[in-house]
Amino acid sequence: MNRPALKLGGFLAGLGFVFAAAFALGDAFAPLHDPDSSAAGHAAVTDSGHGGMDGMDAAGHGGADAVRGLAVSNDGLTLELADPVAAVGHPAPLRFRIVGDDRKTVREFDLEHTKRMHLIVVRRDLTGFQHLHPTQQPDGSWSVPLRLAEPGTYRVFADFSHGGTPETLATDLQVDGPVSSRTLPPPAPVATADGLRVELAGDPAGAGAETELAFTVTRDGRPVALADYLGAKGHLVALREGDLAFLHVHPDADRLRFRASFPSAGRYRLFLQFRAEGRLHTVAFTREVAV
Numbered sequence: 425m426n427r428p429a430l431k432l433g434g435f436l437a438g439l440g441f442v443f444a445a446a447f448a449l450g451d452a453f454a455p456l457h458d459p460d461s462s463a464a465g466h467a468a469v470t471d472s473g474h475g476g477m478d479g480m481d482a483a484g485h486g487g488a489d490a491v492r493g494l495a496v497s498n499d500g501l502t503l504e505l506a507d508p509v510a511a512v513g514h515p516a517p518l519r520f521r522i523v524g525d526d527r528k529t530v531r532e533f534d535l536e537h538t539k540r541m542h543l544i545v546v547r548r549d550l551t552g553f554q555h556l557h558p559t560q561q562p563d564g565s566w567s568v569p570l571r572l573a574e575p576g577t578y579r580v581f582a583d584f585s586h587g588g589t590p591e592t593l594a595t596d597l598q599v600d601g602p603v604s605s606r607t608l609p610p611p612a613p614v615a616t617a618d619g620l621r622v623e624l625a626g627d628p629a630g631a632g633a634e635t636e637l638a639f640t641v642t643r644d645g646r647p648v649a650l651a652d653y654l655g656a657k658g659h660l661v662a663l664r665e666g667d668l669a670f671l672h673v674h675p676d677a678d679r680l681r682f683r684a685s686f687p688s689a690g691r692y693r694l695f696l697q698f699r700a701e702g703r704l705h706t707v708a709f710t711r712e713v714a715v
């Protein structure tokens with residue numbers, strides 16, 4: 425009777441290790457936030473509560489972006505939705521708050537990538553991606569208009585920094601109705617949106633190895649100029665198929681280039697957002713990561 429439990433323990437311990445390694449490697453390239461948030465955010469990471477991982481960071485990386493988003497609580501903070509059930513089809517405010525161990529609503533948040541709260545909403549089958557910036561209410565809670573086009577279980581990620589420590593807390597939001605899940609599109613190097621062609625270069629590295637994700641945006645074969653978005657040239661969220669583990673990275677310098685360390689073999693969905701031709705565009709790629 426003990427044997428399965430022991431096996432599970434070993435499995436979980438292994439997962440812990442790869443996530444720790446991903447944390448150490450994950451943010452070698454983050455230096456590009458807006459000046460207001462960059463210095464504070466990165467300086468604070470060094471002396472945050474993640475000190476145990478600093479020892480792994482032999483290359484001297486700042487280490488801000490872990491694979492996160494698997495837990496509703498972390499570091500004494502909990503994400504609470506006002507209502508875990510939403511209606512389909514029409515916009516309604518999604519209200520939530522971050523509570524501390526004392527059950528009090530957390531009110532103070534750091535500015536990160538020009539915002540104090542980033543909210544990612546995506547259905548469990550990795551469709552319906554939304555990246556929203558809620559408004560803080562006088563009582564410290566957050567609210568944002570949200571429209572969910574189809575029934576299903578959605579994952580809600582609150583991505584923020586508190587006391588210098590970046591956090592991604594996640595919970596489920598149910599939309600009742602008949603669900604037709606989609607399978608993940610196969611890996612492909614090109615995606616299109618709004619007549620723009622986005623190409624992803626770089627070979628997929630193996631699990632745990634640092635890999636570069638370089639995107640180019642063209643229209644009719646000509647490069648398209650990118651405007652700043654959230655203090656950088658673009659924003660990338662990677663979610664792992666299956667458990668929707670969350671990897672949040674930001675681009676190098678002034679190009680749409682990211683470095684990431686995928687923590688395990690499997691398939692990931694990359695959601696790239698950038699601003700060009702006067703509006704925000706979102707494209708998605710499937711990435712297969714080998715052992």
Ligand SMILES: [Cu+2]
Nearest residue numbers: 539542543556
């Ligand atoms: Cu955001």
